[in-house]
């Protein structure tokens with residue numbers, strides 16, 4: 377058989393399949409979901425509309441969206457057994473581990489018995505993941521057993537409501553709406569590819585999502601927004617940030633929140649979330665964190681031609697909404713679960729098990745040495 381030799385560490389630049397969900401670095405501002413430009417979606421859509429678009433294949437009309445929002449609202453409650461599990465997880469656990477356990481436990485309680493149920497399982501994930509993380513957070517940090525069934529009209533407002541114990545301001549609800557849209561989908565990124573590999577074995581949707589959560593957790597992927605926050609809050613002025621960044625570059629450290637595997641000059645999500653971070657900075661009267669972030673962006677571009685990815689200005693934006701840093705990546709999960717599930721549906725609809733080959737670099741044939749004769 378003729379061998380097709382591909383190169384590129386990390387499978388970079390190699391097509392690993394087809395998708396009708398998303399383009400990255402190709403047309404429009406550089407990111408499209410089912411043909412709609414990210415800028416258009418961020419300006420006009422509700423996150424639930426985008427979820428519908430990704431999961432059900434078309435934009436909903438008014439009646440369909442109303443019914444979908446009502447359905448998601450009705451799915452926000454958590455079963456007793458899941459709450460009991462969440463109560464066992466210590467306060468110092470990483471919230472991404474809580475998300476992973478929550479997704480997996482849901483799979484024990486509400487197992488996907490047939491692929492015919494996949495839309496229901498996906499809707500349940502979209503509705504329940506914010507409840508899972510907020511329930512654990514409020515119980516482990518304050519001993520409160522909160523009611524997760526709220527009447528908020530949006531997923532973002534619902535999450536902020538549960539987290540802070542009060543309905544969010546319009547500004548915060550709108551910022552969260554945009555954030556969830558920006559994070560919803562991104563073609564064959566590492567976590568989505570994990571979900572597709574899992575789906576290709578004909579596994580269940582809970583397993584696909586649980587694996588994807590574990591992949592998103594790392595600082596080279598979703599975890600970068602938390603790492604970026606830890607870095608910027610260590611600087612007390614733009615000049616301090618400039619000094620600190622130059623030192624990090626001198627030490628050849630990776631700076632989280634910068635660079636991208638596909639985009640070469642900018643991440644279209646950055647300009648959008650940066651504007652929201654500026655609005656939120658204004659709202660809280662910030663005069664440090666936002667200017668520090670802007671200086672970091674300038675230094676990285678000037679010194680390395682590296683640009684902010686979606687994660688960098690999300691850090692300050694979330695901070696201004698009083699969201700604890702360790703909950704940043706779980707918010708990414710609440711959004712990306714729509715993309716993950718849509719990719720699983722796509723994989724299932726045209727499946728072949730994903731099983732690439734490897735270039736062997738180990739020893740040639742060796743003779744067996746009985747155990748007593750070994751060095």
Ligand SMILES: CC(=O)SCCNC(=O)CCNC(=O)[C@H](O)C(C)(C)COP(=O)(O)OP(=O)(O)OC[C@H]1O[C@@H](n2cnc3c(N)ncnc32)[C@H](O)[C@@H]1OP(=O)(O)O
Nearest residue numbers: 595596597598600629630631632633634635636637685686
């Ligand atoms: C929502 C998201 O998941 S977006 C990604 C979030 N991740 C981060 O922000 C982590 C920081 N960034 C990175 O580690 C990388 O840019 C990644 C993982 C996103 C992409 O990795 P790659 O595709 O391997 O990056 P790429 O090939 O463009 O790197 C080119 C060079 O720039 C360097 N570089 C890339 N990003 C950074 C960075 N953030 N800081 C310092 N140097 C960097 C690389 O080390 C590489 O240098 P080398 O050739 O000397 O090894």
Ligand SMILES: O=C([O-])CC(=O)C(=O)O
Nearest residue numbers: 561562564565566637686
């Ligand atoms: O596409 C990637 O490699 C990472 C990314 O930006 C995302 O998943 O949103």
